[in-house]
């Protein structure tokens with residue numbers, strides 16, 4: 001029954017420059033690539049473990065060993081339904097799920113767009129991330145990608161945040177700006193930060209505080225859109241955050257794959273919650289698998305491959321604040 005061959009391994013893609021957020025700086029995108037193949041077709045997936053959730057490359061590789069072994073021992077079909085039923089959401093499951101999507105689509109000779117009866121866009125816009133390092137680097141990145149319609153400014157919860165915001169707003173008075181605090185703002189300072197968001201016309205404030213303080217957000221009245229990221233990983237979490245947030249950042253690595261991410265987006269839209277299609281530090285392969293989510297999202301944060309020294313051989317092209325739609329040779 002299991003004629004499929006599953007192979008996977010770690011890969012590291014150097015970044016052009018360090019990437020800094022509130023939790024520290026990274027020099028490379030460390031991820032796992034997975035391939036599923038039969039005699040004729042091959043499907044690919046990748047995942048990026050996040051230490052914020054206690055995930056490591058070794059830990060996710062162990063999960064993939066366990067998953068493939070379970071299929072061999074259990075003599076059950078390897079398909080998206082079984083992996084999503086048998087295994088908890090994780091980056092490992094996401095790489096598996098994404099590779100299965102790619103494999104299945106290639107087998108039935110359909111694109112992800114025709115499979116979902118969705119018109120394939122010509123291109124998608126992406127916001128550009130200005131990291132939490134320093135203002136000189138932020139302004140240099142902003143100049144380089146000034147065609148992008150939105151900048152996402154990473155905050156780290158210290159006094160440099162508002163100084164950087166002030167200078168960026170001065171240089172770009174009309175640009176749409178979004179802030180991602182990655183849980184770095186303390187409850188005692190949230191009022192001040194919200195005031196600044198309103199003063200500087202910030203459209204979205206993403207994950208200002210730690211998940212445990214979500215309830216406090218329910219008491220805040222602001223025109224700034226509050227977006228959950230670390231507070232919402234799965235379909236179940238959508239119910240938990242709906243009282244406190246107006247939007248949710250959906251990432252395949254958090255959701256444990258595209259299958260669950262699609263369900264999350266549908267649930268969010270049905271509840272009137274705006275969606276963002278986000279990514280970890282990943283290659284064009286990770287972005288390709290998220291593009292169907294992005295096509296229905298209000299916000300798209302798909303800039304990670306721009307920060308790689310070298311992307312995959314078959315890659316998505318970025319130009320003037322937009323990215324093209326992945327060729328099915330890459331994914332889907």
Ligand SMILES: [Mg+2]
Pocket residue numbers: 180182206207229230249
């Ligand atoms: Mg975020």
